[in-house]
Amino acid sequence: MSGDVIVGDRIRGRAELLDRAARLARAMAAAGVGAGDAVALLLRNDFAVLEANLAVRRLDAYGVPINWHWHPTEIGYVLRDATPRLLIGHADLLDGLGAHIPEGLRVIAVGGTGEQPDYDDWIAAHEAHEGHGNGLGSSMVYTSGTTGKPKAVRRLPATGEESAQRARVLAVIHDTAPGNVALVTGPLYHLFSQAILMATFAAGGTVVVMERFDPEDCLRLIEQHHVTHGALVPTLFVRLLRLPEEVKGRYDLSTLRHVVHSGAPCAPEVKRAMLNWWGPVLYETYGSTETGVVTKISPREWLARPGSVGRPVLTGEVRIRGDDGQWTEAGRTGDIYLRIHGTPDFTFHGDPEKRAAVEYDGLITCGDMGWLDEEGYLFLCDRRADMVLSGGVNIYPAEVEAALLEHPAVSDCAVFGVPDAEYGEVLVAYLQSDEALIPDEVTAFLRGRIAGYKIPRHLVVGASLPREETGKILKRRLRESFLAGEARETGAY
Structure with a gap:
């Protein structure tokens, strides 16, 4: 096999x-x-x-x-x-x-x-x-x-050494070895899924490819093929956790050793629930299409630093650049710049000016904001393009989304800014729920978790949110729908 x-x-x-x-x-x-x-x-x-x-x-x-x-x-x-x-x-x-x-x-x-x-x-x-x-x-x-x-x-x-370095990085990220059995859960047009396929095959391991993700079928394949490794986006964790307890307990998952998740933020309570179920096998990574994966964090490290996406692997480097254009010290939020040194470079097809604009001091930004702790662990805030300036204060929608996802009736959410005559921008929250949500109760729930100015002014509740197969919510589509008056607002504050 x-x-x-x-x-x-x-x-x-x-x-x-x-x-x-x-x-x-x-x-x-x-x-x-x-x-x-x-x-x-x-x-x-x-x-x-x-x-x-x-x-x-x-x-x-x-x-x-x-x-x-x-x-x-x-x-x-x-x-x-x-x-x-x-x-x-x-x-x-x-x-x-x-x-x-x-x-x-x-x-x-x-x-x-x-x-x-x-x-x-x-x-x-x-x-x-x-x-x-x-x-x-x-x-x-x-x-x-x-x-x-x-x-x-x-x-x-790439040069020969750059190709070799890229292979070493993938081996570290996916813990590749000849005896591994890796499960591919996502679409292979996405590099996250393609990376574990190619890296496992190159190392002589076995690869089990799901033609389309189904949560119970995922568990069945793990048991049937004695899967040891995998790669999932957090959205699939949520779908797995929704399975009835009887179904969850039906399959033997004891062969799992190393499951990478990336591609989108993972709510801390979702990750804790998966760790409680699957055990200490979940490794989170962070990078971009431009840079490749740069950081990784083990289950033990994450439990000690909830919310972190880890430290750079091998020749990786991560630094934070402040609004003044200078590198910041630990604990300060700014634009994330990163790179794996010694791996192949990139450009934006037909747009060399854009390529030049994303580089500073040899490192690359992909538009995310975050901060480093004293030990060099990276924490994400949000994408700079998603940051909302309301009443002169910066608000990171990802923080509000994390708080909303702690609500037991909220299964998914998206928060973004829209123009406002008084504040410049205000927050809109789209909530996915199978239950009727009362706006005042949602507001009260949030007041116990985040500052009052971060609470969304508008709530829209629906059956589902538009996501890509990679797990990313299509916020542009939601924003356009809201501004066009196509969404039925549940509450305004």
Whole structure:
């Protein structure tokens, strides 16, 4: 079983996967893909994601994973902007694109029966590619686009030592070893999920890939395959915790040793509940598409410092820059700047000025704010773009959200600012709850936890909040809905 990849009820061994990847590389080369070229990947969780990523590395080309949940116009934008030589996608996803596929772009369909060549047939028609590439390891990833069109982060070609350092970082982050059995729970177009797949496979471990997340199925797979490692976003913790106690106790999870969570803030009470259930196996990490993962914190460290996302790993560095533009001392809030030194650099595709703007003194900011304690542990406050200036005072919505999530009837929430004639901005809170919430009771609940000026002026209660598969709430959509008067307000104060 070691080295296998399991998707649903299908299994492919390591040797078969490597052979298919080598044949795919030859097919790509025959189609004109060479060093520095892009290959767009519109793929669900399937073997093809691993095979395609292995294949482009052999050619010193790079993959462009595309979020297949996006609207066809958004996917079309990526295909035009990235100018790939080739598009590989599942047939049903390709069928919905139509004219959004640029003219002249060659398309290969996984499970195709139509006009495009079938992926498996295409691989079978070629011999294995002999070369292994120069380890340039480039990539181009389009971020979520929560504030507009997706932005492309282009990883620059790496030197041999940079590639080796990146591999060492991933090994530390995911605790990779040949005997590991890793569970992939999220979509493989996201780097968080793709990282544990690629790192575990590279180390000779076994990977179990969920085609789509289901909380009870997650527990079943852990027991069935004796899963030792995993990677989940906090939203999935919430879904797991909602399972009935009888279901939670039905499965043996004792093989779990190391489960990474990242991608979105995790409410402290949610993490404590998961630690009480799964035991001391939850490791939190922090970084960005631009920098990669930079910090990590163990369960023991987190229990001693609730809310921290850890300290830098290996050659990582984190510093806080104040509003005066200078580095701050411990305990002061400011913009987070960070980097793993010795790993490949990046740029924003087609926007070198933006790339220059996010760097200061050799470190990179991704827009988050936070502070460091005396021992160098990082604590997050919020994104600078989400910070609200109300009545001349800075308010961090993440702090208000954490307080709201302590309410037993609030299962999810989003807090953001909207214009106000008197205060400049005031807070709006969208609450997800299956129960009727009384505004005065919510206000009283918050007054016991946060300062009065941080309590939202407007409450909107609904059945669900729009989230990406990665767990990030689409606040832009909620803000637009509120300002357009589309939301039914529950309370105003």
